Amino acid sequence: MxxxxxxxxxxxxxxxxxxxxxxxxxxxxxxxxxxxxxxxxxxxxxxxxxxxxxLGSGIAVTGVGNPAPGVARAVREQVDRFSHTCFTVTPYEGYLDVCERLAELTPGGHDKRSVLLNSGAEAVENAVKIARHATGRPGVVALDHGYHGRTNLTMALTAEEMPYKRGFGPFTPGVRRVPGSYPLRDGLTGAEAARRAVAAVDRPEGVACVVVEPIQGEGGVIVPAPGFLPALADWCRSHGVLLVADEVQTGFCRTGDWFACDREGVVPDLVATAKGVAGGLPLAAVTGRADVMDAVHAGGLGGTYGGNPIACAAAVAAIDTMRDLDxxxxxxxxxxxxxxxxxxxxxxxxxxxxxxxxxxxxxxxxxxxxxxxxxxxxxxxxxxxxxxxxxxxxxxxxxxxxxxxxxxxxxxxxxxxxx
Structure with a gap:
């Protein structure tokens, strides 16, 4: 009580x-x-x-418990061994453990690679960087009501002006926002909403990626109409556009699947994750098609704290807890x-x-x-x-x-x- x-x-x-x-x-x-x-x-x-x-879980972070016994134990053990080296200087096995689990769990059975980062915004920003580099195209499409973070690029992707964007511009160019699927407000089927969305895209041959939350969180927990995400994925494939799923809030069992894209069998090209992955420690990732991820030159991805060993230990323990407790x-x-x-x-x-x-x-x-x-x-x-x-x-x-x-x-x- x-x-x-x-x-x-x-x-x-x-x-x-x-x-x-x-x-x-x-x-x-x-x-x-x-x-x-x-x-x-x-x-x-x-x-x-x-x-x-x-009923908030630190905004969908502490799904496995707070503290989760396995996560707390793993953190204590790791911090007693070493707290940091920077993976881009001297790597360590925990980073590999997390990337291997992400390859196994994220949608699709294709060959995958990951980069580990610190926050959801950083994951989305890196997903866009990777998509632009791999396709050679500058354009990015985002949806109305979407929220993707507080960096300059992710603010450009984010729809809501207050409190996230007001007074912080100008923002990264090349972003086009189109209508999504909001069944309560638009009354459209998923296929109809998808047709409306892609009709608003100018010159798809210049678009690197479409960034979409499978369920929009900050925008109001908006569940798209059935068929919207599959239709959007089909359009992306037909035009050589990469589909980036922002599963930062929806991932890691939150929506009753490992990832929200799983419900309709949607397989994104790139998946951005964070929040629930590490039981409360700061960790994020971009996981995607090996050919896309490996298109970036050596040194083009990474960062000082990305995939910190303590956070990696927490993530392995958190994922094990998700499995053990179903x-x-x-x-x-x-x-x-x-x-x-x-x-x-x-x-x-x-x-x-x-x-x-x-x-x-x-x-x-x-x-x-x-x-x-x-x-x-x-x-x-x-x-x-x-x-x-x-x-x-x-x-x-x-x-x-x-x-x-x-x-x-x-x-x-x-x-x-x-x-």
């Missing part, structure tokens, strides 16, 4: 907030102004002793439990409940409603997130290992907040 010992935030968190104001840049926001002391399965415990039900099945159980309840909530307020696996959302009529519902949940000790281009979506990303009772209690709080 969730227990609140103080109001949210409590006195110790308020004290730390005062220190934060004098030390942390104002542009760094936080959803909930509590400071965490430690975590338990499905819970974050703050410095005032409040036990908060975690977290694909766990995500599907979360969907089976939560989505019917969400669809039955407050029909006068809820426009649509949707999602897949443990990536779920409730779209409300307005951003004001979403903000009030989220605030009520937070005050009751349940962490939920808001998202969507209009800010009107409540997003749920629970740990894949959340106990059934905590999930039910968190949904009870959400139901009360909506009422």
């Amino acid at each position: 969730s227990r609140l010992r103080t109001e949210i935030p409590g006195p110790r968190s308020r004290e730390l907030a005062g220190r934060r104001a004098g030390a942390v840049a104002a542009g760094v926001g936080s959803v909930l102004p509590v400071f965490v002391d430690h975590a338990e399965p499905g819970l974050l415990v703050d410095v005032d002793g409040n036990r908060l039900i975690d 977290l694909v099945a766990a995500a599907r159980r979360i969907e089976a439990t939560a989505l019917p309840r969400l669809r039955g909530l407050a029909p006068d307020v809820v426009v649509q409940a949707r999602g897949r696996g443990a990536m779920l959302a409730v779209e409300l009529a307005s951003a004001d409603q979403a903000a009030r519902v989220a605030a009520r949940c937070h005050a009751a000790g349940v962490i939920v997130l808001t998202c969507g281009a209009r800010g009107n979506v409540i997003r749920l990303l629970p740990p894949l290992v959340i106990p059934d009772g905590l999930l039910a209690e968190g949904l009870d709080v959400l139901e009360g907040a909506l009422q």
Whole structure:
């Protein structure tokens, strides 16, 4: 059970907030102004002793648990051996272990190669670099409502102006945004939405890649209509355009498959991953067709911290945990439990409940409603997130290992907040 010992935030968190104001840049926001002391399965415990039900997982990062025993053990063992050498200076086996697992798990049985990086934005940016180099083409296509990161190039790919882009331009040229598939809003079949998308592309012979989230996360947990992704993949193949799947949020069992592309058998040319891969440690990757990945000259990829040995050890342990606990099945159980309840909530307020696996959302009529519902949940000790281009979506990303009772209690709080 969730227990609140103080109001949210409590006195110790308020004290730390005062220190934060004098030390942390104002542009760094936080959803909930509590400071965490430690975590338990499905819970974050703050410095005032409040036990908060975690339906956010650090934005889909701690799916295997927080801390996950196997990950914590692997990190301790690795840090006692060595913490860093830089793989581009002196390599180590852990990097290979992660790349081999990525080749096995990502969609498609073809020959693959990977490069390890630090963040989702870095993975997407490198995927575009690789696609441009391999094809010799400059153009990049992204979708409405997409979110891909906070670097200059990934801001160009990202649709939402606030808070991600305003005042930070000019952005990388060569990016064209086209409509995606938003069944609630456009009423199109997947094939129709795909035809609309590609019709908006000028000169496909100049396009290196199409970058797509198989389920758009920050844009509002938008699940495309069936057939959209396969049709887009077919168009890419017919025009020599590479399909880049941004599986940063959807990957590693989050959507009830190892990767969201698996559901319709879509095999991207390049897959960008991060978030859930390493149980909370910073690690990201681009995995793709060997001929495409190997087209880049030696030294063209990499970085000082990319594939840090501690993060690699964490990733191997996290992937082993996903297999051992069958977290694909766990995500599907979360969907089976939560989505019917969400669809039955407050029909006068809820426009649509949707999602897949443990990536779920409730779209409300307005951003004001979403903000009030989220605030009520937070005050009751349940962490939920808001998202969507209009800010009107409540997003749920629970740990894949959340106990059934905590999930039910968190949904009870959400139901009360909506009422």
